[in-house]
Amino acid sequence: MKRPAIFVRAAGAEPRGSSVQVVPPSGFTARLTVFSAAAMAFLAVFALALLLTSGRVAQSWGGELTRSATVRVSAPAGQMAAQVAAVLAVLETTPGVAAARALDAAEMQALLGPWLGAELPLATLPLPRLIEITETGAGPDVEGLRLRLQAEAPGAVFDDHARWRGPLVAAATRLKLLGLVAVGLIGAATAAMISLAAQAALAANGQVIRVLRLVGARDVFIARAFVRRFTLRALAGAALGTAAGMAAVAALPTLDATGAVLTAPGFVGPEWALPLAVPPLAALVAWAATRSAALVMLRGIR
Amino acid sequence: MIELQSVAMRYAGRELFSDVSLTLAAGTFHFLTGPSGAGKTSFLKLCYAELMASAGQLLVFGQEARTMQRDDVARMRRRIGVVHQDCQFLDHLTLAQNVALPLTVAGRAVNSDELRELLSWVGLSAQAEALPAQLSGGERQRAALARAVIQSPEFILADEPTGNLDWEMSLRLLALLVELNKMGKSVLIATHDLNLIRTAKAQVPARVLRIQNQRLQVAGADL
Numbered sequence: 193m194k195r196p197a198i199f200v201r202a203a204g205a206e207p208r209g210s211s212v213q214v215v216p217p218s219g220f221t222a223r224l225t226v227f228s229a230a231a232m233a234f235l236a237v238f239a240l241a242l243l244l245t246s247g248r249v250a251q252s253w254g255g256e257l258t259r260s261a262t263v264r265v266s267a268p269a270g271q272m273a274a275q276v277a278a279v280l281a282v283l284e285t286t287p288g289v290a291a292a293r294a295l296d297a298a299e300m301q302a303l304l305g306p307w308l309g310a311e312l313p314l315a316t317l318p319l320p321r322l323i324e325i326t327e328t329g330a331g332p333d334v335e336g337l338r339l340r341l342q343a344e345a346p347g348a349v350f351d352d353h354a355r356w357r358g359p360l361v362a363a364a365t366r367l368k369l370l371g372l373v374a375v376g377l378i379g380a381a382t383a384a385m386i387s388l389a390a391q392a393a394l395a396a397n398g399q400v401i402r403v404l405r406l407v408g409a410r411d412v413f414i415a416r417a418f419v420r421r422f423t424l425r426a427l428a429g430a431a432l433g434t435a436a437g438m439a440a441v442a443a444l445p446t447l448d449a450t451g452a453v454l455t456a457p458g459f460v461g462p463e464w465a466l467p468l469a470v471p472p473l474a475a476l477v478a479w480a481a482t483r484s485a486a487l488v489m490l491r492g493i494r
Numbered sequence: 495m496i497e498l499q500s501v502a503m504r505y506a507g508r509e510l511f512s513d514v515s516l517t518l519a520a521g522t523f524h525f526l527t528g529p530s531g532a533g534k535t536s537f538l539k540l541c542y543a544e545l546m547a548s549a550g551q552l553l554v555f556g557q558e559a560r561t562m563q564r565d566d567v568a569r570m571r572r573r574i575g576v577v578h579q580d581c582q583f584l585d586h587l588t589l590a591q592n593v594a595l596p597l598t599v600a601g602r603a604v605n606s607d608e609l610r611e612l613l614s615w616v617g618l619s620a621q622a623e624a625l626p627a628q629l630s631g632g633e634r635q636r637a638a639l640a641r642a643v644i645q646s647p648e649f650i651l652a653d654e655p656t657g658n659l660d661w662e663m664s665l666r667l668l669a670l671l672v673e674l675n676k677m678g679k680s681v682l683i684a685t686h687d688l689n690l691i692r693t694a695k696a697q698v699p700a701r702v703l704r705i706q707n708q709r710l711q712v713a714g715a716d717l
Contacts (some may be wrong), residue, residue: 214598216586403582406544407641408572409599410565494544494567 214404215417221393225422228385229429229474230436236378236474237437237467241458243371248460250364253357260353261331263292263323267347275345276321282344283325288332295322320347382426382474383481390422390482394489401493415486419479426478430471438467495520495649495680496541501550505536512549514710516703518682520648523675523698525691526684527713528705534684535579537705538651541682542574543567555648572600575642577652581634583626589613589633590622593640600645609644615670616640617663631658639667649680656690664690672697 263283267275276294283292295303300322301314334352341348394401404414441458459466495518502512510533518524518541526534539545540552543559552559554570562570575596583592590613594604613619616636621629629637635658642650650671656664668690675681675698685691694700702713 214584214587214595216584399582400584403584403595404599405568406542406571406576406578406582407596407599408568408645410568413599413601490564494546 213417214409214414215393215397215400215421221389221396222421222425224392225386225389225425225478226429226432228389229382229426229478230433232378232382232385233430233433233470233474234437234440235433236375236382236470237434237441239371239374239378240467240470241441243368243375244459244463244466245457246364246367246371250361250368253360253364259327259331261325261327262351262353263325263341264320264349264351265323265345265347266320266349267345269318271347272321275347276323278345279323279341279348282337282340283323286332286337286340288328288330289325290328291326292323295324379473379477383477386422386426386478387481387485390418390485391489393422394418394486398493401490405490405493411487411490414490415483418486419482422482423475423479427471427475430474434467434470437470438464441467495555497553498540498547499551499553501540501547501552503533503536503540503545504548505533505545509548509708510536511705511708511710514550516710518649518680520680521675521678522680523672523694523700524680524682525694525700525702526682526705527686527688527691527702530686532705534705535653537710538576538653538682538684541649541651542571542576572596572645573647574649574651575645575647577635577638577642577650577655579653579657581638583634583637585626588623588625589618589629589637592626593637593644595641596645602645612640612644617666632660632663635659636663636667639670643670643674647679650674650682652681652683654685655683656685656687661689665693668694668697 263279265272265275265279280292280294283289297314300319301310301312303322304312304314304319331352334350338350341350401414438459444457497518498514498516501514503510503514526537528534536545540547540559541554543552543554543562546560554562555573557566557570583589584595587595590609591598593613594609597604610619610622613622616639618633618636618640621633621637626634626637635655639652639655642652652671655671656667659667664687671681671683672694683690683694691700691702695702704711704713
């Protein structure tokens with residue numbers, strides 16, 4: 193009998209073999225992985241939007257309110273102009289004050305309109321005058337300024353917005369922290385779900401793994417077969433979820449009148465590029481989770 | 495090549511054999527016999543480190559099986575072709591892909607002409623694209639043998655390789671194993687088939703090992 197050539201061929205290193213898929217296609221784990229990755233990516237996009245929005249709010253509120261202050265002048269109608277002029281004079285010579293100006297009637301109307309109505313006859317009401325101050329970086333000596341104002345214009349009250357600024361900045365910072373936590377939790381949940389799906393697939397393919405070990409497959413080869421599959425599924429699912437998430441964020445309503453106080457929810461300008469990092473990150477998480485699950489399980493099969 | 499020194503083996507809470515010292519040298523041909531449940535399959539599994547000895551020392555290609563790293567076990571199994579009694583395959587791959595699996599996992603190229611020739615050698619050319627579920631018991635055993643020898647291993651372990659074959663096909667498979675042995679490969683066949691042993695002994699200087707009463711004995715020449 194003629195010997196098959198395959199027996200007489202010298203064993204040794206040869207070019208890479210075929211790309212036969214040694215792991216059989218598995219229906220439910222595939223769908224579970226794609227769905228989990230898509231859902232998590234969708235949530236991750238929203239968490240990212242929350243994180244960036246709250247960051248902008250914190251920066252906006254902290255920055256703008258820190259650099260501004262207000263002097264409210266309450267005085268009888270006959271003395272109002274004199275007291276406003278006195279306050280402006282004091283402010284002009286106060287170190288730490290970059291600019292100061294009294295709000296005119298139109299600006300007062302715009303401020304009070306939303307609360308008291310656009311037709312409000314401001315001239316007939318004994319309203320205080322507001323003086324807006326823009327501070328330099330260091331800001332004025334608040335206590336010294338208050339004393340000087342008390343001396344020059346007894347009806348003037350200096351407000352550095354500290355009452356408002358603290359809680360607002362704290363709330364925005366807390367929101368930013370929550371966004372970060374949410375992103376972290378979503379990453380961990382993604383890893384957990386993909387690990388479970390990978391473990392289910394590995395358990396369902398116990399015989400496949402035993403046969404592969406029997407014919408001399410190294411753990412890395414077997415793990416790679418599963419890891420490649422789950423990584424690609426996670427990438428595909430996360431791409432779908434990210435696209436849906438970005439579309440949903442883009443469809444969020446914009447803020448009109450309140451926009452000056454809050455900020456547009458979602459992504460602004462180059463921030464739109466950030467969600468594009470979600471699919472590769474999800475794939476990376478899937479790669480690490482599946483590899484770890486596979487290597488742990490393989491240790492139980494000699 | 496495979497050396498057992500005072501090896502004992504326990505399985506499912508009972509001792510199968512003990513104090514076994516034996517060397518299966520390169521180029522030898524051995525049969526392993528014994529009653530059902532005596533531990534023939536376990537002995538074979540011991541030889542390719544799927545099971546561990548409960549006592550003693552087992553050296554495979556000079557390496558102590560117990561201390562082998564997992565990658566060492568994989569590399570060792572590429573040098574040993576195993577024909578399992580239950581002939582496990584990957585059910586989603588064709589017969590040809592299953593036979594070529596040892597090359598695939600080793601990252602070696604599969605030469606389709608050589609693969610076709612090997613399948614022809616075991617009489618499975620027509621079934622190359624069939625799935626394992628579509629094969630008969632005898633076809634599965636021949637496919638398992640083809641898979642075991644495709645890497646041209648140094649050692650071939652076969653567990654009842656002719657159990658599901660008719661006599662003509664059994665002789666054909668024996669001829670393959672004898673041929674491989676003449677090429678310098680070691681062969682160890684666990685079998686109940688005394689006719690097969692007698693036929694083989696007429697062609698090669700085969701030794702017969704027998705597990706009985708928890709001891710491994712070299713059987714007499716009267717088989």
